[in-house]
Structure formats: C-alpha cells, structure tokens
Amino acid sequence: MTGTEDMAGTARDRPEDFLTVRDLRVHFPTDDGLVRAVDGVSFRLQRGRTLGIVGESGSGKSVASLAVMGLHSGGPARISGEIWLDGEELVGASAERVRRLRGAKMAMIFQDPLSAMHPFYTVGAQIIEAYRIHNDVRRSVARAHAIDLLARVGIPEPASRVDDYPHQFSGGMRQRAMIAMALSCDPELLIADEPTTALDVTVQAQILDLIRELQAEFHSAVIIITHDLGVVAELADDVLVMYAGKPVEYGSATDLFDLPQHPYTWGLLGSMPRLDRDRSERLLPIPGTPPSLITVPPGCAFHPRCGHTDAVGTACREKVPELTEVAPEHRIACHLGAAQRERIWRTEIAPKL
Amino acid sequence: MSTPEPGGALLSVSGLRKHFPVRRGLIRHTVGAVKAVDGLDFAVTTGETMALVGESGCGKTTTGRLLTRLLEPTAGSIVFDGHDITHLSQSRMRPLRRDIQMIFQDPYSSLNPRHTVGTIVGAPYRLQKVRTEHGVKRAVQELLELVGLNPEHYNRYPHEFSGGQRQRIGIARTLALRPKLIVADEPVSALDVSIQAQVINLLADLQDELELTYVVIAHDLSVVRHIADRVAVMYLGTLVELADRDSLYAAPRHPYTVALMSAVPIPEPSRRLQRDRIRLTGDVPSPLNPPPACRFHTRCWKAQPVCRQTEPPLVELTPGHQVACHFPEDVPPATPAG
Incomplete structure (x- = not known):
C-alpha cells in the first residue's frame, strides 16, 4: 500500500501531530473466517482539531477507535500497525501502560450512556472513581471536582444531582454526565463514538455545541465517529470516510462536502434528504447492501454497488485501489481517472445533490 | 365496506386522549397519570x-398505537372509513385490521427469529382466513418481489x-392484506443512510x-419533508x-417548530458559523406533570404571562396551516401565504 505509506511518511515529518495512526489493521478470527474489521487505516490529528470518521454500520469506524483506546486487549483481536499518541507508540505498549493513558490522556464518549454507565453506582461515584485512579486526591476533593464538571457540562443543580443514579437522568443529561466523566482528567484526545445518535435534534444541537466549546477551552484533539454527515459537517475539520474496513476518502471537511471525489461519498450525499436544499422527488440511494466483512468483494470493496465501474474496466473487480492524493490534502481510493471523476461529478452527481 | 371517494377523510380523530395511570402503594391506588396524548384533532385524507413529528416523549408513538387500536383511548374518538373504532372490542376490531396495518421501527425485534420469511409474510392470510388464488406461497413470493x-x-x-x-x-407482511391505511412508526430510523433512502423510495413507489394512505411517525425532519404531504x-x-x-417547511409558525428545524445539522461545513441557531435549553418536561396552559412556555423564548395562563387553541392562520400559539411567527414577506 504505497499510498498509505506515502501518507504515513508525510505524517512522520509533522511533529505537531498529536495522534498518528499508521496502517492500522484489526482482524478478528472467527469460526466463519477472518473478519477484517479495520484493514489499513491511517490518519493523523493535531491538538485543537477535529477528525470525523464516517461510515455505515460494519465499516470499522468504531473498531478503529476502540483500537486507539486499547480496548481490544485481552480479546481475540489481532492488531497491527502503529498508533502514536504524543510520541508514544501504543500498539506495542503494555496493557498497563495503555490503561494509565486511558482516562488521563485519552477518553471516550460512548453512544449509549445508559449502557455505558453503571446502573448501580451514582453518577458522582463513577466520575470520582475515574478521577481518583489517575490523581492521588482525597475523596472530598474528587467530589468537588465532579460537581464542577457536572456544572461545566450544564447539569442543573450539580451539587444535588451528583448523588443521582443514571436512571434518574434524562437521555441528554446522561450524555452530558458521560462527557463530564470523559473530561474528568483533562484528556488531550477525546473520542466520541456516535455521541448524539440516541438523542433528539434539539438535545443533539446542545451536545454538539458543548463538545465544540469544551474543545476550544481544553484545546484537545477530538475524533467524532458518526454515520450522520450533518453532524460531521457541524464539527469536523477533516473527514475520513470508511467502507468495509478501508478508508475510501480522506480530506478536509470543506473539500469533502464541496468537491467529494469518491463514488461512495457521492452515494452517501445523494442518499440523505436535506433541509437546506429544494425537495427532490426521489432520493438517490446506493443500490445493494454493505458487504459482509468475511467475504469482502475482491478488488474495490465498493464495486458491486458502484455505478461507475463501466468507465474503468476490470480493475475495479481485480485490484484493490490505493488511497492516493488527488488534490492537496485530499486522498481517495478509486480507480476512476481524474478526468472521468471530474466529468461524472460535474454532469451526473453535482446537479442532483 | 364503503370506499370513500379520493380526497375524503379516511381517518378522523377528535379530542383523542390517552392517560396512563400511575399507581403506588400496596393497594395500587392511582396517584396521577402520564398524559401521553392529550387532545388531538386531525384527519387523514x-x-x-x-x-407526526416530535421529540421522544411527545406521544407520537402512543398516537400510532391508538390509531391501530393496540391501545384503548381514554377519551375522544377515532373514525376510520366511516366506522367508529374508538372502543371496539378485540373481536369486533379484527375484521378491520385488514385495512389498518403497521410498520415497526426495529426490524430486528419485530420479526420472529424462529419463523421463516414465508411464515412471517404469510401469517396475515392465515390469521384473517383469506383464501389466495394460487396458494399462500405464491402470494408471499409475489409480495417479496414487490418489495424488492x-x-x-x-x-x-x-x-x-x-x-x-x-x-x-416487515413491509411485505404489512402489504399482504392490501390495507387502506398504514401506520409506520419510525420506518427508517434504524437503517443506514444508504439503505434508508432505498426504503423511503420503496414506500413512495x-x-x-x-393507493395507500400513510401515517408516518418520525423524528427526522429532513426525512419527513421528503415523504409527507402534511405534517x-x-x-x-x-x-x-x-x-x-x-407551507410548514417554508414558513414554520410555531416557535417549537422553528427551533426544531434550526437544530437540524446542515451538511455544509462552510455555513457552519453563519447559521442562526435557536438553542432550546433543557429537556422536554415530564408528561406526568406538564406545564400549565401552553406546554412549551418553559422553553419558549417568546413566552409572555398569557402563555402561562391560557392554553392557545389550534387555529387555522392561513388555509391549511393550523398553529397553537399566542405569538406565532410571521410569514416572511417573500413567501406567499398558504
């Protein structure tokens, strides 16, 4: 994968990157065969910036983020590649070392706060526990810190709500409490896995604003994982689009939304009804369904659902396309030639979006 | 069974209420009620x-279950195709179930994992004792083909x-008896974006x-704009x-609708900072003890004393556009009213 190495090579030359992931692979051996959940993903992230990882279910976006957090250890996953967090390599590091970093230097917000929080302990106790693992402080100090955090994320009457159990919070408040927990040790990397999928739009807008404010305040690096292109457009500076465990497009958010280059990204944009455009009579769905990760189609994994394979010939079915740079800081993995892509985008895709 | 002429009301609902009693203590005496649905009037042509759109807890799902009579209404009336079905018993309701069917949100829990597709889709024929011309298997296969x-x-x-x-x-099973009305509760919200678009197009086809009539329950305003005629x-x-x-999407009149629409993320990063977003604070109040008068006044930025005292009636401001608010938003001058 010369493309990925190219990119990783450039990444090496940029010391300001806080997180660098290079050719990450996470494979799970199962009875039915090897599941290549993540198969060669590379990206990098600076402090104060936000990376959006977009993909459908089974595209490997959550598995990749769990690998960064070191949450596959002890399981059957086979991980290869490199993850550099602030100059420290994590794939080869000991589980104990990663555990010390987790919570202190990197933290995660999960999709469903009801199952991510322990129903048996109060919200406060769970924040205090996390804080005291990484900081040698008295219980009362940690409790004051927890109340501060709950106030910071907008929980009303934090001094009394700190003793509530998760079920006493509404969905939006639980998500805020999760964010408070994640922030308890001022992590420099925050991974949010579908943070608003379970929430209503008005609450979603509040949580997205909160993440944006906290990022500005703590100058942390944020990875937001979602299937919702609207959420990505709200938050992300850079976007990585994944399909069947592989990156298919990687570029700045503006490039990706204004001049998307990969047929899968076109498909995603065409599938979503949009409030900011005139209503179209019909949506333009991507035909077919995402492939099983055990029997990934040969060649480009997207070719059975792609409408533009005729323009290429047999390469789509035979050769895995590499992620290559097509414009500055804009990479795609597609066999279509630049002129063909430009023509298809201009004549077929852009007028219908 | 009478068939109403096109354009007539197939379903009309007035004063529909559903209160779930809250019981406490040893003898389970009623201490209050969750007012899940509290006075709805509308008709479906x-x-x-x-x-039906709204946030979680607004009663939209309960409404759907009342319309299909999976729940017994507390008050009000539901008239379907000329029959008053408000308080029909299970057995009296059964023949009408042919005409009212439901699509459920979760395609995982709404299909019996121990039954084959043939059994699942063919079940309505067996339950309703419908004779099919070339046998059930043939009919089911035609349905499967119909839904792709x-x-x-x-x-x-x-x-x-x-x-x-x-x-x-699930959709094939719904269609088996050729219903007149389909109540779809969040039919696409559990699906991936690319698949969501396929199902939306299928429902339209x-x-x-x-010639189906749909009542779609959804929370996603962009999906609703795509599929609905009235909202x-x-x-x-x-x-x-x-x-x-x-009319609703061009010029929402109720402050809550305005806030809902402005909260929808727009997939255009360049416009991120220019947007004028109305931020609602807090959560939806509990339906156990809803705010008096206008229920939105606790979160409304336009609330005046009158909003806390008098409940605003649902009135028709322009033809076909009803709003329940004391201070509705003005129609922008560029948009022709109605």
Missing part, C-alpha cells in the same frame, strides 16, 4: 401521507438478512402503485402545528 426481495428466499430465516432487507420483510408537530401530547409540507 385518502391517498395522502401524513407525518428475492422470492426464492421464502424459506430463509430473519437472521440471514440485513437490516434493510428485514425492514422490507408502493403508495403510488397500491403535524407534536409537543408533550398536543399538536402545536399542523400544515401542508411546503
């Missing part, structure tokens, strides 16, 4: 798609299908082909705005 599934998959089990395909199986916005068990799709 033959052939149209009407959408391979008819040879008749003997497969639900776990062999993806989420989108399962939703198609089926409506054209089979009813609910808040805490009441309707706050009911209007034609174009």
Whole structure:
C-alpha cells in the first residue's frame, strides 16, 4: 500500500501531530473466517482539531477507535500497525501502560450512556472513581471536582444531582454526565463514538455545541465517529470516510462536502434528504447492501454497488485501489481517472445533490 | 365496506386522549397519570401521507398505537372509513385490521427469529382466513418481489438478512392484506443512510402503485419533508402545528417548530458559523406533570404571562396551516401565504 505509506511518511515529518495512526489493521478470527474489521487505516490529528470518521454500520469506524483506546486487549483481536499518541507508540505498549493513558490522556464518549454507565453506582461515584485512579486526591476533593464538571457540562443543580443514579437522568443529561466523566482528567484526545445518535435534534444541537466549546477551552484533539454527515459537517475539520474496513476518502471537511471525489461519498450525499436544499422527488440511494466483512468483494470493496465501474474496466473487480492524493490534502481510493471523476461529478452527481 | 371517494377523510380523530395511570402503594391506588396524548384533532385524507413529528416523549408513538387500536383511548374518538373504532372490542376490531396495518421501527425485534420469511409474510392470510388464488406461497413470493426481495428466499430465516432487507420483510407482511391505511412508526430510523433512502423510495413507489394512505411517525425532519404531504408537530401530547409540507417547511409558525428545524445539522461545513441557531435549553418536561396552559412556555423564548395562563387553541392562520400559539411567527414577506 504505497499510498498509505506515502501518507504515513508525510505524517512522520509533522511533529505537531498529536495522534498518528499508521496502517492500522484489526482482524478478528472467527469460526466463519477472518473478519477484517479495520484493514489499513491511517490518519493523523493535531491538538485543537477535529477528525470525523464516517461510515455505515460494519465499516470499522468504531473498531478503529476502540483500537486507539486499547480496548481490544485481552480479546481475540489481532492488531497491527502503529498508533502514536504524543510520541508514544501504543500498539506495542503494555496493557498497563495503555490503561494509565486511558482516562488521563485519552477518553471516550460512548453512544449509549445508559449502557455505558453503571446502573448501580451514582453518577458522582463513577466520575470520582475515574478521577481518583489517575490523581492521588482525597475523596472530598474528587467530589468537588465532579460537581464542577457536572456544572461545566450544564447539569442543573450539580451539587444535588451528583448523588443521582443514571436512571434518574434524562437521555441528554446522561450524555452530558458521560462527557463530564470523559473530561474528568483533562484528556488531550477525546473520542466520541456516535455521541448524539440516541438523542433528539434539539438535545443533539446542545451536545454538539458543548463538545465544540469544551474543545476550544481544553484545546484537545477530538475524533467524532458518526454515520450522520450533518453532524460531521457541524464539527469536523477533516473527514475520513470508511467502507468495509478501508478508508475510501480522506480530506478536509470543506473539500469533502464541496468537491467529494469518491463514488461512495457521492452515494452517501445523494442518499440523505436535506433541509437546506429544494425537495427532490426521489432520493438517490446506493443500490445493494454493505458487504459482509468475511467475504469482502475482491478488488474495490465498493464495486458491486458502484455505478461507475463501466468507465474503468476490470480493475475495479481485480485490484484493490490505493488511497492516493488527488488534490492537496485530499486522498481517495478509486480507480476512476481524474478526468472521468471530474466529468461524472460535474454532469451526473453535482446537479442532483 | 364503503370506499370513500379520493380526497375524503379516511381517518378522523377528535379530542383523542390517552392517560396512563400511575399507581403506588400496596393497594395500587392511582396517584396521577402520564398524559401521553392529550387532545388531538386531525384527519387523514385518502391517498395522502401524513407525518407526526416530535421529540421522544411527545406521544407520537402512543398516537400510532391508538390509531391501530393496540391501545384503548381514554377519551375522544377515532373514525376510520366511516366506522367508529374508538372502543371496539378485540373481536369486533379484527375484521378491520385488514385495512389498518403497521410498520415497526426495529426490524430486528419485530420479526420472529424462529419463523421463516414465508411464515412471517404469510401469517396475515392465515390469521384473517383469506383464501389466495394460487396458494399462500405464491402470494408471499409475489409480495417479496414487490418489495424488492428475492422470492426464492421464502424459506430463509430473519437472521440471514440485513437490516434493510428485514425492514422490507416487515413491509411485505404489512402489504399482504392490501390495507387502506398504514401506520409506520419510525420506518427508517434504524437503517443506514444508504439503505434508508432505498426504503423511503420503496414506500413512495408502493403508495403510488397500491393507493395507500400513510401515517408516518418520525423524528427526522429532513426525512419527513421528503415523504409527507402534511405534517403535524407534536409537543408533550398536543399538536402545536399542523400544515401542508411546503407551507410548514417554508414558513414554520410555531416557535417549537422553528427551533426544531434550526437544530437540524446542515451538511455544509462552510455555513457552519453563519447559521442562526435557536438553542432550546433543557429537556422536554415530564408528561406526568406538564406545564400549565401552553406546554412549551418553559422553553419558549417568546413566552409572555398569557402563555402561562391560557392554553392557545389550534387555529387555522392561513388555509391549511393550523398553529397553537399566542405569538406565532410571521410569514416572511417573500413567501406567499398558504
């Protein structure tokens, strides 16, 4: 994968990157065969910036983020590649070392706060526990810190709500409490896995604003994982689009939304009804369904659902396309030639979006 | 059974209420009630798609279950196709179930994992004792084909299908008895974006082909704009705005609708900072003890003393556009009213 190495090579030359992931692979051996959940993903992230990882279910976006957090250890996953967090390599590091970093230097917000929080302990106790693992402080100090955090994320009457159990919070408040927990040790990397999928739009807008404010305040690096292109457009500076465990497009958010280059990204944009455009009579769905990760189609994994394979010939079915740079800081993995892509985008895709 | 002429009301609902009693103590005496649905009036015309939108807890799902009579209304009336079905018993309701069917949100829990697709889709024929011309198997295979599934998959089990395909199986089962009205509760919200678009298009095609009437319950305003002809916005068990799709999306009049629309993320990063977003603070109040008078006043930026004292009635401000607010938003001058 010369493309990925190219990119990783450039990444090496940029010391300001806080997180660098290079050719990450996470494979799970199962009875039915090897599941290549993540198969060669590379990206990098600076402090104060936000990376959006977009993909459908089974595209490997959550598995990749769990690998960064070191949450596959002890399981059957086979991980290869490199993850550099602030100059420290994590794939080869000991589980104990990663555990010390987790919570202190990197933290995660999960999709469903009801199952991510322990129903048996109060919200406060769970924040205090996390804080005291990484900081040698008295219980009362940690409790004051927890109340501060709950106030910071907008929980009303934090001094009394700190003793509530998760079920006493509404969905939006639980998500805020999760964010408070994640922030308890001022992590420099925050991974949010579908943070608003379970929430209503008005609450979603509040949580997205909160993440944006906290990022500005703590100058942390944020990875937001979602299937919702609207959420990505709200938050992300850079976007990585994944399909069947592989990156298919990687570029700045503006490039990706204004001049998307990969047929899968076109498909995603065409599938979503949009409030900011005139209503179209019909949506333009991507035909077919995402492939099983055990029997990934040969060649480009997207070719059975792609409408533009005729323009290429047999390469789509035979050769895995590499992620290559097509414009500055804009990479795609597609066999279509630049002129063909430009023509298809201009004549077929852009007028219908 | 009488068939109303196109354009007539297939379903009309007035003063519909559903209160769930809250019981406490040893003798389970009633201490209060969750007012899940608290006074709805609307009508659904033959052939149209009407959408009920709102946040979680606004009573939209309860409304759907009342319309299909899976729940017993506390008050009000539901008239379907000339029959008053408000308090019909199970057995009296059964023949009418042919005409009212439901599509469920979760394609995983709404299909029996131990039954084959053939059994699942063929169940309505058996339950209603309907004779099919060339046998049940043939009829089921035609249905599978209609919803875009391979008819040879008749003997497969639900776990062999993806989420989108399962939703198609659910839709095939719904269509078996050629219903007049389909109540779809969040039909696409559990699906991936690319699959969501396929199912939305399928629902539209089926409506054209089979002259169906839909009541769609959804929370996603962009999906609703795509599929609905008329939209009813609910808040805490009441309707706050009911209007034609174009009129509602061009010029929402109720502050809650305005806030809902401005909260929808727009997939255009360059416009991120220019947007004028109305931020609602807090959560939806509990339906156990909803705020008095206008229920939105606790979160409304336009609230005046009158909003806390008098409940605003749902009134028609322009033809086809009803709003329940003391201080509705003005129609922008560029937009022709109505």
